[in-house]
Structure formats: structure tokens, C-alpha cells
Amino acid sequence: MVAERAERTRLAALMLVLTTATGMIEAVSLLALGPVFTAMQTGNVLYLAFGAAVEGNLPALAPAVSLASFAAGAVCAARLESATEARGRRWFVIGLLVEGTLILAAAGAGWGVAPHYGSPTVRHLAVAAILAVAMGFRNVTSMRVNLPGVPTTLVTRSMTAFFGVRRWDRTARSGTARRRGSCGRWRCWRCSRAGWRGPCWCGPGGR
Template identity: 70%
Template sequence: MPPSLTGLLIVLTWVTGLIEAVSLLALGPVFTAMQTGNVLFLAFGLAGAANLPALSSALSLAAFAVGVVCGARMESATEAWGWRWVECGLSAEAVLILAAAAVGWDVAPRFGHPAPAHLLVTGLLATAMGIRTVTSMRLNVPGVPTTLVTRSMTALIGSSALGHDSAFGYGTGAWLRRALAVLAMFTGGLTGALLVRDGWTVGGLLLPAAAVVAAVAVVHRLLPRAHTG
């Protein structure tokens, strides 16, 4: 796998950390990429536990599903036409994140009982993350799924001197990209949390994410055609 492609996916993992910080801390409690959390939030909310609202989680799950359907159809059709489907997926993601930034430009972060603007931003972000997940899975770079790091952490620890499991690549250099994926998610989340703490609006928080995804799409276009997945 070309190092340049792996590097771009590491950057996208950082973006996911930033977006999930915005989703959870400024729009939530809700996730827009890591849908396992929403399945549980929805269950807890329906049970009336800890006063967790179920609406945001249900909306995110539905919007994510729409994103997956749109991403799968768009990227498979684009590939059939002979176009570079990765850039199409990333461009669509960037446009949706930019739209979310526009909707949330003057919207203050709120945790719990979101306003309509918060819900609209959540839906746009979840749709974007559904498309991203399709893009990541079609590229299928081991250890860098870009929207979650549980498998990356498991493989990283399993292939370490402590885990010593050859099934996870013990003794190979695979640990580096896994470690970078985990670090990227952490630093993205840390960046987002610090910006939320500093009082940035929802739109201001999302604008850098949209810019980075758009830049990744442009850089990916410079890669050799054989590296498009």
C-alpha cells in the first residue's frame, strides 16, 4: 500500500476525531461516525436512563444509513464510469461538512436537548460520515479504517511484544500505521475538545474539518491512477 495513501487516511482519521468531539460535546450526546455509540445512546434514551435524549441518536443513525447508501451507489457508479471514485466520495463529504458548518455558523455548542439547528448539523455530519465509511472500506487499508480505532488498537496491542500474536502481524512494521491511526483519532478529539472549551461556534469548529477533507481530495488526485483503490 503506498505510504502517501496511508498518510492521507491518517489525516482523515484526525478529522474524524475532531468531528466526533464536535458531535459529542457541541451537539450531543451523539456520535456521527462511530455508530456503535448511537445504538447504545438510543437504547439508553428509550429506557429513560440518565435523561439521555433518543432523538439525536436516532437521527444520526438514519442519516448515516442514507450516507452509506448514497456513498455506495455514487462510488460504484463512478468507478464503473472510469472516474476516480475516491475524490468523488471525499468531495461529497467535504461539501456536506461545509454545509453543516454553514448551518452551525452562529450556533453555540449545547450538550443535551439540542435545538433544531443542532439536529440539522448532526444529520449532515452523519450523512458525510456514512459516505466516508464507504470510502474507507472500499480502499481497505489495514489498520486505518478512519472512522474508528477499536480494531486498530486491538491489532496494535496483539502484535506487540506483550500480545506476541503473528495473526496480528507481530514482527512486522504494521504497528506503525496502527499507532498513528490511534494517535490521529486522539489528537483530533483533543483539538476539537479544546476548541469547544474555548467557545468556538459549531460552524467555526467544522470549517477546518471541511477544509482538510477537501485538501485530502485534491492531494489524492495527484496520486498515480493505480493507487485509487
């Protein structure tokens, strides 16, 4: 139990580091490559919707390239990690190695490219595509890890899990304990009023 808890703590720390890296990558993508998102594909869907409606003067090419690349990366990651797991190898390490290699490749492809907001060039699109493939791998890896509250690319879900679900669980547990205690005291009071001198079952299942 102690070893398992320590392993989950180390894993949570690693996932938080990956989340920080995602924020840095997303900042570069949004400010220098697009506007485009490479990890948070919900933003690209919004860009595509605005582009289809011809509203907001937002280009749709970069978001479309990123969305397609992300899907391709997720498919490749699922197949690769499933095959790796079937052979008894450490798919988590391989997933991280592939992701790191793709990020380095994107850095090499974008070396010397000037930030360009609004009308990305072919090199900007290529860098965004490689980063989106890497983020597709990242999402599959984080889903397979299945660490609650740390999806590494969805801050909204992390905040909800941290501030909402856990707090609600504590409140529900304390409320349940109070209700059980009140019921127990009520049963004891009824027993004493009735003059019952035998054992009084005050537990949750008592009568």
C-alpha cells in the same frame, strides 16, 4: 513493487489525516450538538438503548437522527461510488470531495449556533444529520480503500490491528521458525546416531 509500496504509504498517511479529522468532528458533535455521535454509530445505539429503557436521562432524538442520516449517507455513497467506478472514474477522489462538501455545509449550517448539551434545537439536529451523512460517505470510502488497520472511524479496530494482530503474527512466525529449526536439528541428530552417511534432509518436509 517500490511504486506500489510508496502509494500505499501515501494512502496510509491520508487515512490517518482523515482519522484525525474524524476525532475533531466527533468532539464537536458530542460536546456541542447532542450528546450525539456522527461517526461512531455504536455510541448512538447505546444512547438509543438507554433512551428506550428510560435510564440515564439521555435524549434519544439526536442519536436516532444521526443513525438514520449515517445509513442514508452510506447507501448514497455505495451507489455513487459504484456508478463512478463503472464509468472508469476515480471514485476515491469523488468520495472525498462529496465528504468535504458536506462538512463545509455543516459548518455553514452551524455557524453562530451556541453549543447546547442535552436538548438540541432543530439547527443542532440539522448539523448533526449533515455530519452523519458525511461520515457515512467516509466509511464507505475507507472500506473500498481496504487499508488494513486504518478504518478512520474505529479506533478500537485500529488499535487491535496495530498492537494485537501484527504482534501475534510476528510471534507466530518466530515460533514457527523455532519449531522448524528444532525439528531439523532433531532429524540431523537421529541421522548421526544411526550412522547415516548419506544426505540428511533436515527441511520442513524432510524424513
